[in-house]
Amino acid sequence: MFDYTQLATLSAILRHGAFDAAAVELGITQSAVSQRLRALEDRVGQPLVQRGTPCTGTALGQRLARHAEEVGLMESRLAATAGLDRAGPRRVRIAVNADSLAAWILPALADAQAAAPDLLFDLIVDDESHSASWLRAGEVTAAVTSTEAPPTGCDSHPLGQLRYLAVASPDWVARHCPDGVTGDALRRAPCMTFDPKDRLQMRWLDREFGPGKPPPTHFLPSPRAFHDGALLGLGWGMNPEPLIRDDLAAGRLVPLRPDRPLDQALYWQVSRRMAPAIAVLTQSVRKTARLHLH
Amino acid sequence: MFDYTQLATLSAILRHGAFDAAAVELGITQSAVSQRLRALEDRVGQPLVQRGTPCTGTALGQRLARHAEEVGLMESRLAATAGLDRAGPRRVRIAVNADSLAAWILPALADAQAAAPDLLFDLIVDDESHSASWLRAGEVTAAVTSTEAPPTGCDSHPLGQLRYLAVASPDWVARHCPDGVTGDALRRAPCMTFDPKDRLQMRWLDREFGPGKPPPTHFLPSPRAFHDGALLGLGWGMNPEPLIRDDLAAGRLVPLRPDRPLDQALYWQVSRRMAPAIAVLTQSVRKTARLHLH
Known part of the structure; x- marks a missing residue:
């Protein structure tokens, strides 16, 4: 079972190519972004992001980010069909x-x-x-x-x-x-x-x-x-x-x-x-x- | 000293991304293309082309192809200023x-x-x-x-x-x-x-x-x-x-x-x-x- 807050953080880092922009989007500090990513990398035992300008995902990093986005799409459909509210856009x-x-x-x-x-x-x-x-x-x-x-x-x-x-x-x-x-x-x-x-x-x-x-x-x-x-x-x-x-x-x-x-x-x-x-x-x-x- | 026929062959392979198209451009057989490339790879002791669809250059392969094209540009200028004929386009x-x-x-x-x-x-x-x-x-x-x-x-x-x-x-x-x-x-x-x-x-x-x-x-x-x-x-x-x-x-x-x-x-x-x-x-x-x- 993944921590979906960590996965959403990874996804934001890769979408923006930068830790600072991801932090702004998520409304948290840059050091919180780094901590969440490190926790996720510890969990899977592999690096997920290549640091650089822009930051890019390793093969596994990209797969996990896609997985997080697909789960977002599925949640969104679930919310729609079950009449629940769901905040945030579908990507x-x-x-x-x-x-x-x-x-x-x-x-x-x-x-x-x-x-x-x-x-x-x-x-x-x-x-x-x-x-x-x-x-x-x-x-x-x-x-x-x-x-x-x-x-x-x-x-x-x-x-x-x-x-x-x-x-x-x-x-x-x-x-x-x-x-x-x-x-x-x-x-x-x-x-x-x-x-x-x-x-x-x-x-x-x-x-x-x-x-x-x-x-x-x-x-x-x-x-x-x-x-x-x-x-x-x-x-x-x-x-x-x-x-x-x-x-x-x-x-x-x-x-x-x-x-x-x-x-x-x-x-x-x-x-x-x-x-x-x-x-x-x-x-x-x-x-x-x-x-x-x- | 490089063999510029071999370098031009490498450049054609990378330009077309394929051995067969390079052979057609150069007006030689595909096996002649392979032989020239192999001779050049033996000379530098490294692979120069990653075989695939399309073929792509290794880092050194790309450098050598650029070198060949730049020498072509310089030859072309030499020919123009010295009043010599030079066949072929400048890339x-x-x-x-x-x-x-x-x-x-x-x-x-x-x-x-x-x-x-x-x-x-x-x-x-x-x-x-x-x-x-x-x-x-x-x-x-x-x-x-x-x-x-x-x-x-x-x-x-x-x-x-x-x-x-x-x-x-x-x-x-x-x-x-x-x-x-x-x-x-x-x-x-x-x-x-x-x-x-x-x-x-x-x-x-x-x-x-x-x-x-x-x-x-x-x-x-x-x-x-x-x-x-x-x-x-x-x-x-x-x-x-x-x-x-x-x-x-x-x-x-x-x-x-x-x-x-x-x-x-x-x-x-x-x-x-x-x-x-x-x-x-x-x-x-x-x-x-x-x-x-x-």
Whole structure:
């Protein structure tokens, strides 16, 4: 049996990355924060926090903090269904891929918060093929992922396909493809890649023109920078359709090959144990996905 | 003396995160890639790549890859000044804070690329108080940072102040501050925090209303999500002025306290050894900063 006051203290330290901020949040002194943490570390026989700026959790520290937050969510649901009062917000950790965060999921979070004003969201951003591993490790309660099969103890809801279009600025096309958009031209001209995990440009290029050499590429690990980079003519790249609709309509971006999108299936996966506590969020996410995904 | 063919192979493996993609880029077989890497690992007596999906560099592997890229930049400058031909693009690694990437730096990169079309940018996104450590570790050639004093061997150019405004949607203000924007109201209502390193909201709140308890917060580690979250009424937050000008003008966002911004001084720091090779970029960054920063 854990001491949940100690666990809440650990969770606050890791959320703020600092003992002083945790002390302010909990309304206790910094030395009380240190004492509670030390007591918990003695209890488990392992360090739970790496001291630094910011402080970060050891693997076990992170697991215990998540556990405390999940118990908070469950208490909150218990209080609601049993008609009890419960003070304090409910914190939901979600792993989501950068493009979903940029392109469609925020209205779902705003919807869920309107229905349940005590919800607070901690978002973890990772590639869609890696977000499921956060769920598997018990680090998050739910994840938007490209992996269909859910980890043990989790449910998977298909959300639809996030559509990507290969686009560039008209100026980029005029400069690099004076004789038309050919595979040769695209393998010589600069493209954009989100990060080394991002294979979308190569997948599309190989599918459309046959396998070949990767083009020279910039690395722009931010959806906004990726989008702005296309507008500014830094390179071409696969952009999520919901983000570039206005740019296509206004001619600020042009598709390299019209009607040749790349679709990425996405799933909402939820820890089955926590599913009732975040049912309102699951409902909002599924509803919003229907508006933006194919 | 290193074998630069081996170093270029290491650099390609780490850039793509995969042996097969590195082989395609270099136009050699995958087994030739493995052999070159093994020869280099034998030479230094340490593993340089952690095999996985994606492959990542060990600390030494990353240092060697950066060294190879810097030598490439220097060769390129030598070729240009000596009137020699040099094949292949020049790759510049830059550490930049997420807000600068979202708010103002991309036009500088596009400018520099227009002047030097063979430039390719690898951007590393980190907090402005941590970006200097990438430079200190030799991982990047230049950095946008909030630290004035440059690391040894680097020069520092003041860029001006990135101005942050505390903003929320009109709907959020009506809901959470019915009796006006007071410190009490702001400490009870949900705010947004970029990640645990982000102290901007607390700094502004403490400065404006005196030290106190941190408000309940969402964590939205993406500048676009942070901005969209404010528009959707998830919470209030400190947003960079260049990003929200249109929203303020259209009344989609309102300042919580007009004329009470928080200014963050930024510096462009460059490895002195590499400064001549990226002079065109430094010039574009300084020029663009003058347009967007105070």
